[in-house]
Amino acid sequence: xxNSNYWVVGGxxxxxxxxxxxxxxxxxxxxxxxxxxAEETWRTVSEQHRHRCNMRFSIVEEPQRVSA
Numbered sequence: 438x439x440n441s442n443y444w445v446v447g448g449x450x451x452x453x454x455x456x457x458x459x460x461x462x463x464x465x466x467x468x469x470x471x472x473x474x475a476e477e478t479w480r481t482v483s484e485q486h487r488h489r490c491n492m493r494f495s496i497v498e499e500p501q502r503v504s505a
Contacts, residue, residue, distance in 0.1 A: 440470065441498050441499055441500075441501055442467065442468035442469065442470065442498075442499040443467060443468065443469040443470075443471070443472050443474070443475035443496055443497070443498055443499070444465060444466065444467035444468055444469070444475065444496070444497045444499065445464075445465070445466040445467055445469075445475055445478045445479045445482060445494055445495070445496055445497075446463075446464070446465050446466075446494065446495055446497055447463075447464055447482070447492065447493050447494030447495055448462035448463045448464045448492065448493075448494075449462035449489070449491055449492050450491045450492070450493060451491075452491070453490065453491060455493050464482065464494070466478050466482065468499065472496065472498075475496045476496065479494055479495075479496050482494050
């Protein structure tokens with residue numbers, strides 16, 4: 438059984454409803470083998486951008502692939 442990968446994704450959004458990224462601001466970190474590693478990176482990236490209210494980052498778990 439394969440473990441999941443985790444990614445930290447985000448960037449600058451056009452408004453505070455967080456539906457649409459500003460073109461060219463997408464930010465992706467990973468993959469990480471554990472959620473804990475992803476959380477550490479998420480904290481670091483979020484802290485670096487804390488002064489900008491329209492920046493948001495999330496942890497995303499990559500779907501597991503099914504072997505044929």
